[in-house]
Amino acid sequence: MLRDAFGRIIDNLRISVTDRCNLRCFYCMPEEGLEWFDKSKILTFEEIERLVRIFASLGVKKIRLTGGEPLVRKDLEKLVERLAKIPGIKDIGMTTNGILLAGYAQKLFDAGMRRINVSLDSFDPKVFFEITKRNQFQEVIKGIEAAEKACFSPIKINIVPIRGINDNEILAFGHFARKTGFEVRFIEFMPIGTGEWTLNDVVPTSEIKEKLSEIAPLVSIEHDTRLPADEFVFADGIGKVGFIASVTEPFCGSCNRVRITADGKFRTCLFSVVETDLLELLRNGTTDKKIAEILAGKVWEKEAGHLINQDAFVKPMRSMSQIGG
Ligand code: SAM
Ligand code: SF4
Numbered sequence: 001m002l003r004d005a006f007g008r009i010i011d012n013l014r015i016s017v018t019d020r021c022n023l024r025c026f027y028c029m030p031e032e033g034l035e036w037f038d039k040s041k042i043l044t045f046e047e048i049e050r051l052v053r054i055f056a057s058l059g060v061k062k063i064r065l066t067g068g069e070p071l072v073r074k075d076l077e078k079l080v081e082r083l084a085k086i087p088g089i090k091d092i093g094m095t096t097n098g099i100l101l102a103g104y105a106q107k108l109f110d111a112g113m114r115r116i117n118v119s120l121d122s123f124d125p126k127v128f129f130e131i132t133k134r135n136q137f138q139e140v141i142k143g144i145e146a147a148e149k150a151c152f153s154p155i156k157i158n159i160v161p162i163r164g165i166n167d168n169e170i171l172a173f174g175h176f177a178r179k180t181g182f183e184v185r186f187i188e189f190m191p192i193g194t195g196e197w198t199l200n201d202v203v204p205t206s207e208i209k210e211k212l213s214e215i216a217p218l219v220s221i222e223h224d225t226r227l228p229a230d231e232f233v234f235a236d237g238i239g240k241v242g243f244i245a246s247v248t249e250p251f252c253g254s255c256n257r258v259r260i261t262a263d264g265k266f267r268t269c270l271f272s273v274v275e276t277d278l279l280e281l282l283r284n285g286t287t288d289k290k291i292a293e294i295l296a297g298k299v300w301e302k303e304a305g306h307l308i309n310q311d312a313f314v315k316p317m318r319s320m321s322q323i324g325g
Helices: 045-057 076-084 101-111 125-132 137-149 167-180 205-212 278-283 288-300
Strands: 012-016 062-066 091-096 115-119 155-159 183-187 218-220 230-234 240-244 257-260 265-267
Touching: 012 045, 045 076, 045 278, 045 288, 062 076, 076 091, 076 101, 101 115, 101 137, 115 137, 125 137, 137 155, 155 167, 167 183, 167 205, 167 240, 205 230, 205 240, 265 278, 278 288
Parallel strands: 012 062, 012 257, 062 091, 091 115, 115 155, 155 183, 183 240
Antiparallel strands: 218 230, 230 240, 257 265
16 A cells, blocks of 8 residues: 555556647647657556556556646557556546547547546637637537547546636536536646746635635535545536635645656656656666555655745646646
């Protein structure tokens, strides 16, 4: 079992499969892109599978594939198929921008993926373009429809409300949750990535909740408190929403997650300033047993929490797309 010095049990692993992306969300990546990782430095599917077997032997049960945009990694369903067969892995999900999802949803479902989060920051194609620098709003909608058709459950929609950009759409997203049955998750804008960030740009969860309660009061629902989102349903029972209040109400005390970047670095926090080079260990003949020992040691040293809004905060060197959100 992976346990840290604060008693937190770690059973949830996020794996970034690529640092590349087909969108340029201004808060995540500059318009010209970033310097991509060298292909030879990207974990192969075999290496990811080997790592997941090691993590599973240490008690990890849940995997989430992310990126960059995970669907720009060719044949992703083949990785899912491999991971789904690993004893102990109970749940494989993915966070995607949805652009390529229409062509992949069924294949991913058939390979064993069941949970999907699609990021969508606006229902207005013009604002979608303003945020992502690409005119591909309709592709995302088609991707969500394909995920529904393939029977993914749950389907969650991630929105990052940003002051003055899309914060006027909070009610529209609330109504969308009610109309579709998808859980809409409001993620607070965090100081990570290549875009400018100030606290004034963050729409606090308290404000989002207040706005949504114009539709109907929100009632907290029972959920796994080790997961980042606080979940609520509208009082009439229709429509589920979640809040990830990383900035205004950090939930680090109950964190159960660790991460692997596409270039094989192990991170115990999204905001870690240190990482462990697993790629090197995988390629230099280190045994699985030794890697497991190293991982257990690093997890023990997991940070108490991020330091956003504190003087000691240090912005990670990597952007969100290079870590895996
Ligand atoms: N490309 C995929 C996507 O956009 O869903 C997966 C990777 S992306 C980095 C994962 C999630 O992180 C997305 O929902 C995105 O909106 C969110 N994200 C990126 N930068 C963020 C930031 N600075 N603050 C809050 N959320 C952010
Ligand atoms: Fe790409 Fe996701 Fe970053 Fe947007 S948030 S640029 S879709 S990695």
